[in-house]
Amino acid sequence: MYQLSRESLTLGGFAGLREYRIVTDSRVFGGHKSPEASEGIGNFVYLADARFNPRGETHMHPHSEIDVISVMVEGRVAHEGSLEHGKSLEEGDVQVQRAGGEGFSHNEVNPDDIHNRMLQLWVLPEQAGQPAGYKYYSPESGKTTRIYGGRQGESETFDSHTTIDIVHLNAGDTTELPKEALVYVFAGESLVSDRDETVTVKDGDLVRGHNLQVNTTGGVSLVVVAEG
Numbered sequence: 001m002y003q004l005s006r007e008s009l010t011l012g013g014f015a016g017l018r019e020y021r022i023v024t025d026s027r028v029f030g031g032h033k034s035p036e037a038s039e040g041i042g043n044f045v046y047l048a049d050a051r052f053n054p055r056g057e058t059h060m061h062p063h064s065e066i067d068v069i070s071v072m073v074e075g076r077v078a079h080e081g082s083l084e085h086g087k088s089l090e091e092g093d094v095q096v097q098r099a100g101g102e103g104f105s106h107n108e109v110n111p112d113d114i115h116n117r118m119l120q121l122w123v124l125p126e127q128a129g130q131p132a133g134y135k136y137y138s139p140e141s142g143k144t145t146r147i148y149g150g151r152q153g154e155s156e157t158f159d160s161h162t163t164i165d166i167v168h169l170n171a172g173d174t175t176e177l178p179k180e181a182l183v184y185v186f187a188g189e190s191l192v193s194d195r196d197e198t199v200t201v202k203d204g205d206l207v208r209g210h211n212l213q214v215n216t217t218g219g220v221s222l223v224v225v226a227e228g
Contacts, residue, residue, distance in 0.1 A: 006204030016056020042162035042227035064103035075116025081106030188220030
């Protein structure tokens with residue numbers, strides 16, 4: 001089992017935010033890949049754990065041929081741009097923006113006088129030249145919510161072999177993750193086991209392995225990425 005702690009990484013950032021880049025896949029970042037960060041899995045190529053400064057913003061910037069996923073962990077953020085202009089994300093909300101071939105531009109803004117926290121993930125679409133699109137989710141406590149992937153017609157997500165779930169577990173819950181999975185903990189603490197070992201993971205830890213089992217003693221929130 002592979003394990004990476006956020007605290008072992010260099011804090012970076014740009015404009016009005018500071019972030020830890022947990023995943024920077026060589027297919028996208030090439031020679032600019034952080035040697036400290038993990039590779040991705042499937043079409044999943046990037047994960048950053050960011051805090052916006054009070055009233056901080058990224059400023060308007062473009063994306064193309066990438067699916068951009070934002071998970072609001074603490075506080076809120078306002079999105080300005082060509083997809084769902086003015087959409088505000090509250091704590092717990094998730095949005096998925098497909099840039100497609102036409103692309104989009106956006107600015108992410110912390111409208112408050114305190115720091116917030118947001119995870120951002122990038123996934124490569126399976127087909128180039130698709131139209132831009134937008135999806136919104138509000139994952140519930142104690143449940144697993146599919147926010148990305150699965151086959152067309154089987155779910156309300158963008159079609160992909162790579163799947164991403166937001167998993168909120170309560171104390172005493174157990175869940176098994178089939179195949180190879182990459183798991184990022186963004187709240188709480190739990191035990192993760194494979195056939196050979198059991199490790200304790202907490203907020204800011206990434207683990208990767210096959211046939212993982214998650215056992216909780218308290219509430220925990222996870223991003224789970226797998227290749228279907």
